[in-house]
Amino acid sequence: MRKHWTIVTGLLVIGSVWLTACSDGKSGQSSVDSDKPAEQAKSYANEPAELVIYGAPGDPPEVWNERFGDQLQKKFPNYKFTYIQRSGTNTIENMIASGAQVDLIYDSVGNAVNSVVATGSQLDLSELVKKHNVDMSRFEPATVEAVKQFGGLYGFPVHSGGLVLYYNKAIFDKFGVGYPKDGMTWDEAIELGNKLTRNDNGTQYIGLGQSYIHVLSMNAYSLPFVDKATEKAAINSDKYKKIVDTLIMAPAKAIGYKEQIATLKRLFNNNDFMKERNIAMYVMNFGLQGQKDFESLDWDMAALPVFKDNPGMGTQPYPNFLFISNASKYKDQAMEVLKYVTSDETQLALSKKGYIPVLKNESIKNAFAQDSNVKNKNVVKAVFTNKFASPIARTKYDGKLNSPLQTNLIKAILGEIDLNTALRQTEEEVNKAIEAEKKK
Structure with a gap:
């Protein structure tokens, strides 16, 4: 043929x-x-x-x-x-x-x-x-x-x-802490992370890190970055503040966390988990395990933690x-x-x-990863334990948040501004960027 x-x-x-x-x-x-x-x-x-x-x-x-x-x-x-x-x-x-x-x-x-x-x-x-x-x-x-x-x-x-919770088994084993489980709430995951945010022989370990853009844009409450109708930033609200406070600010209260952010001058990313290997739990989109750096990493995954007032609701699909x-x-x-x-x-x-x-189709789900190199990992439960949240309406301006949001969240983590100010300043900067883009 x-x-x-x-x-x-x-x-x-x-x-x-x-x-x-x-x-x-x-x-x-x-x-x-x-x-x-x-x-x-x-x-x-x-x-x-x-x-x-x-x-x-x-x-x-x-x-x-x-x-x-x-x-x-x-x-x-x-x-x-x-x-x-x-x-x-x-x-x-x-x-x-x-x-x-x-x-x-x-x-x-x-x-x-x-x-x-x-x-x-x-x-x-x-x-x-x-x-x-x-x-x-x-x-x-x-x-x-x-x-x-x-x-x-x-x-x-x-x-x-969709988002899952990756974890480095070697860090848990090093400090004698039990692995994360499917069905955890965010409060439980944060508490677990606090046990692992510690400095050991000059290495600063972080218990719970995340790709901030992914955890916020794929949040379980389906709140958008930019309102599609008004084409204005939509993150300066009480509901969004709750999400940011839980997912970003709460883990950062552990001793050593903000000092690491100050050293890096950025929020955590994939390489911190995959290459530097100083993050015990890392929230990121499923598929990260396909990177070459995972080949020698002793890892597994659990289902994305959930909010107590939104039980069973996990990631938005991607x-x-x-x-x-x-x-x-x-x-x-x-x-x-x-x-x-x-x-x-x-x-x-x-x-x-x-x-x-x-x-x-449940039989198709149950066959998940059977012929892959991750078939011995907890992939089925990690991916399918929670329900998918409704996806947000995405706009061509969503990317305008990336830089100002990270900058202002870092300031909030370091105590230079409070979270309300961080979100307000981000909103203002993003709206200016959107208006500038429209005039091009």
Whole structure:
């Protein structure tokens, strides 16, 4: 069989490629549940076409092929696929400006507002869903809600993500402290962290650290960074203050914590946990374990701690999607591809590899990571113990918070300003940045 995958990594090649989209139909299709069989939707599997997929996260071809590409080629032998990796000037904006056609955009919930909505590439799939008899009730509701918050059903979630509590077993063993458990509250996690925030022979250990942007933007109360309606910062409120006070300020009260922040002149990041290895527990998006530095780390994970007044509610989902571009000439074929990558067959294969599935099917969840190098870790309970919180409505201005929020939180941790002032100053700085961006 002739292999049709084409990998494009530069815009010079794009100009000579007519970018379009395609698909198949039968086994990737999900019929609407009813007492009698739904009418068979027309299959577009055997209509030759070209399908160009833009990889907005910048994943290299081998990663895309391992996830989807190889399976898609087997499923759709009549399609010619072209995968375009984001790199350098090879951006979706430049592609659209050059007149190159894109059929499918692969991107995360955190960036799709920029790659899809801001470029005007969105297409509401509601009519195609009806036409193809797709049963959307099969999906985890929060993952579908995550795409709809962009303004419509512009794509399908294909694998998900979410916050978990990683921990370095060696630090717990060193100090004779029991490991974290699934189902902890934040108060319990903070108390546990306090036992491990200590200085030992000149090394300052931190009991509980976090990627501050992730824990705040994926909070269990579904509070946004920026209000989508007003396009103004939304973090200077009593509710947000409670979240920040618990997740950021409370752990920092342990002796030695703020001194470490003063030394670093920043909040904690992935490298502190993975490379420096002086953080006992670290909250971050599932998938961090794929980094090379984890290979020699004695680690495991637990479910994200919960707020006492919001029991059982964990992280917001952080799915990746496949979006169909409104410029595609092969929308029906592209929908066939979406159906296939969200079929039970494909989702089971992804789940076994350690990609969080987007379907409610319990057998698919229970197969999670069975064929991965983390199958002996506590991944199933860490990922699926809690319910997903409703996803926030993301805006193209969310990133404006990153720098001022970190700066002001550091000042609050060090006692230079109080938390109310930190949030107010952040709000003011972000609103100014948003207004400046609008005037460009």
